[in-house]
Amino acid sequence: MHRPPDRPLPADRAVFGSKTGALDKAEAAANSVDAAAVQSWFDVMGYDFAEDLLSIFLGNNDSGFENEISSAQFERTIASSSARQKIAEGLDEIREQARQDPQIGVTRELTSQWLGAEETEGDLFYALGHYDVAVGSDTTVTEVDGGLQAEIIYKVYVYDFYNFDKLQREALSLNIGTDINNEMRQLEEAGWARSFRSRGEATRLLRWIGKL
Numbered sequence: 001m002h003r004p005p006d007r008p009l010p011a012d013r014a015v016f017g018s019k020t021g022a023l024d025k026a027e028a029a030a031n032s033v034d035a036a037a038v039q040s041w042f043d044v045m046g047y048d049f050a051e052d053l054l055s056i057f058l059g060n061n062d063s064g065f066e067n068e069i070s071s072a073q074f075e076r077t078i079a080s081s082s083a084r085q086k087i088a089e090g091l092d093e094i095r096e097q098a099r100q101d102p103q104i105g106v107t108r109e110l111t112s113q114w115l116g117a118e119e120t121e122g123d124l125f126y127a128l129g130h131y132d133v134a135v136g137s138d139t140t141v142t143e144v145d146g147g148l149q150a151e152i153i154y155k156v157y158v159y160d161f162y163n164f165d166k167l168q169r170e171a172l173s174l175n176i177g178t179d180i181n182n183e184m185r186q187l188e189e190a191g192w193a194r195s196f197r198s199r200g201e202a203t204r205l206l207r208w209i210g211k212l
Contacts, residue, residue: 001136003157004111006197013163016063017191028190031183032058035193038180042126049073050126053162057184058193069158069200073127077200078156080124083133086115087156090135091208098150099212102141110152111136114159128198131160141212148212156202163195164188 035058042051056067069077077083090112097110114132119125137154164185187193 001109001138001153001155002111003136003159003199003201004114004134006159007114007132007161009161010163010165012165013161013195014185014188016188016194019186019189020191024186024190028187028192031187032192034180034183035187045123047123047126049076049123049128053127053198056196057162058187060192060194061196063194065194065196067162067196067198069198071200071203074158074200074202077124077128077131077158078133078202080117080119082117082119083158086117086133087135089115090133090156091152091154094135094137094139094152094154095150095212098139098141098152099148102148102212104141104143104148107138107140109136110139128160131158133158144211146211149210150208150212152208154206154208156206158200160198161195162198 035054039051039054039058042048042054052073053067056065078087093112094110112135114134116130117133118130119128134157135154136157137152139150139152141148141150143149164181184193188195
């Protein structure tokens with residue numbers, strides 16, 4: 001089993017180091033103060049996942065750096081109602097692939113596409129917001145009385161490109177202004193922070209068996 005290929009990076013993402021003039025550096029210095037305030041607020045709220053990812057962003061890692069979501073953070077993510085819905089949709093995709101091309105008795109790696117999940121509050125909202133869930137499987141179809149049956153041994157994957165888009169989202173309760181999203185984006189354009197891919201996968205396999 002395997003994950004699907006990564007989505008293309010967003011075309012409107014901030015370009016690292018694209019604005020490095022004197023005024024840009026001065027603006028980045030001010031924005032870095034707000035970034036520290038956000039980190040402190042995450043700490044007070046107990047939003048450790050969000051704090052970890054923001055720290056990585058501000059750590060300004062090399063181009064191509066990828067973060068591995070911890071097992072505990074992964075389990076919290078897939079326990080959310082949004083992620084559970086996408087896992088169910090991923091399994092539906094795999095069952096449909098098996099129905100369309102059963103290949104009786106052959107075990108095949110069938111994989112769903114990335115399915116967009118959305119968190120709206122709490123630690124997961126500030127850590128991931130919008131992210132992707134996929135299901136990869138080893139699927140075997142057999143003939144049974146009355147039709148076809150599938151055994152699906154599967155694993156869940158999570159993927160996110162951690163960046164700040166152009167939306168001017170208000171950072172509620174931070175009391176440090178209403179344009180935190182764009183301030184963090186400006187830090188990347190000034191070369192003071194960098195977006196990164198973040199991914200995780202289940203440490204255990206799951207099983208579904210039933211008629212197609």
